[in-house]
Amino acid sequence: MMFAAIVRSFDCAPKYELVDTPEPSESSEVLVDVLAAGLHNRVRSQANGSHYTSSDKLPLIPGIDGVGRLPNGQLAYFVAPDTSLGTFAEKAVIDLRRSVPLPEGVDPVLIAAAMNPAMSSWVALHRRVDFQPGQKVLVLGATGNSGQMAVQIAKLLGASQVIGAGRDQNRLNSLSALGADVIVSLAGDPEAAAKRLGEAASEVDIVIDYLWGKPAELAMLPLLTQRSDRSRKLTWIQIGSVAGPTAAVPSAALRSANFQLVGSGQGSVSTAGYVAEFPALIDAISAGKLQVNSVSFPLSQVEEVWNAPAGMGERVVFIPSVETERAL
Ligand SMILES: NC(=O)c1ccc[n+]([C@@H]2O[C@H](COP(=O)([O-])OP(=O)(O)OC[C@H]3O[C@@H](n4cnc5c(N)ncnc54)[C@H](OP(=O)(O)O)[C@@H]3O)[C@@H](O)[C@H]2O)c1
Incomplete structure (x- = not known):
């Protein structure tokens, strides 16, 4: 079992609940420990059912991307697969073809806040x-x-x-x-x-x-x-x-x-097209060439943070994992 944010109704904020840990089903998939995941507008529209890719399927775990630790210990930025099991969870199944490795020492919160x-x-x-x-x-x-x-x-x-x-x-x-x-x-x-x-x-x-x-x-x-x-x-x-x-x-x-x-968005640019752009963008973010205004919270606070507007120009990042919480 793992803790995750769960949306059970498109009218309500997600709640922090204990749920079954998902399992990889394809050879390109692995289970990662999620270190940081951003609360982007796209996540809000996913969680209220209004995004153009919404399938109306509930319950769902919101979260469209994140930074995670792969089973081999490698840090990675990844975009979640198009399923109802997103990244606002202690663990997530990711498709390696939608991920790129991150250098050790990079700040997971910075990457999770800035990439989207x-x-x-x-x-x-x-x-x-x-x-x-x-x-x-x-x-x-x-x-x-x-x-x-x-x-x-x-x-x-x-x-x-x-x-x-x-x-x-x-x-x-x-x-x-x-x-x-x-x-x-x-x-x-x-x-x-x-x-x-x-x-x-x-x-x-x-x-x-x-x-x-x-x-x-x-x-x-x-x-x-x-x-x-x-x-x-x-x-x-x-x-x-x-x-x-x-x-x-x-x-x-x-x-x-x-x-x-x-x-420009999901569909007009292919997933492979996005992933091909990630390394150079990650380099620019990690090198401090792009100023990012982030604020982080433990995922256990998802419901209250969801209902409170973020500060001026701030990007909220949730920390589902103990590893990142300890490091912060
Ligand atoms: N296609 C893609 O790849 C992609 C990727 C990321 C984001 N997006 C989309 O881009 C949009 C912005 O995302 P974001 O992350 O920047 O959101 P954000 O941080 O929440 O910022 C939204 C901004 O819009 C301003 N705003 C709202 N209504 C406005 C209006 N009527 N006139 C002028 N300004 C207005 C708000 O400013 P004030 O209310 O303070 O004036 C706020 O600064 C969203 O629709 C998001 O879904 C698309």
Whole structure:
């Protein structure tokens, strides 16, 4: 038996319970001790049944990735298999083809906190667009964990200008220290915010969009119509939808400018594509090139932490294992 977070209803927070330890069933699978697992937005949508990959099957153990110790003692970062047995547990069955080794001594909490928010823009810029150093990037929704990472990653990969847009002024102010060259506030009247975006960001080559919904819908034409050369490509990468699941794309946007709309996430990039990007991203995180704001809790506190909002820009990481708890 093992302790795990269990979701029995999509309306309630997971509870910490004793359950059967899962067993590997394929030759590529092993049972790992989970050292750290991040509470990402994707985990919340998995646990409330709203994610587009949700199968509605309950009960489930939430958690989509983590850092674990393999039976041979090797540390690894892994993405959970697509089953109802996730990573918020003392042990998890993982598919070795969805894991990469980690150097001994790396901080499991740092990796568990950073990988999901960081991979959203890292994978998008490497796999979904032909990003070139020197290009200009707008991060729409730059105040969240993924947006803050996107600002840093765009700069790390050679963007000549990074524009960060979001609502929360305190977090917007902190973006300059992460590499943002220009900050645009989306607070207040949505039309006025879209106008501000058009004035500040009409020359960008790439938009990394975590918002979608009205802010994205309203920003498209102001950005495109004020471009000095509308035939110069602008690629909009749809990654998150914290402001709404749908956005009406103005037809004129697609006709009147060289405007490309793509998405990046599970499905549009293959699992093998993600895994191929992990080592370089892990190197960047472990080398301290990406600032990560994490806060960790024992998994036994999952229910209360789930119901309490995380602090400003913080990524919650659960510690299911005694090994990591001792080390912290
Ligand atoms: N496709 C992928 O590979 C991938 C990977 C990771 C994350 N995601 C998605 O990306 C999105 C962001 O994730 P995250 O990890 O950054 O979440 P997060 O840390 O919770 O941040 C969400 C941010 O969105 C802001 N926000 C919410 N509603 C807004 C609105 N209407 N207008 C402007 N800002 C708004 C919040 O700021 P305030 O409320 O303070 O203004 C907060 O800063 C989520 O949809 C997540 O599922 C996708």
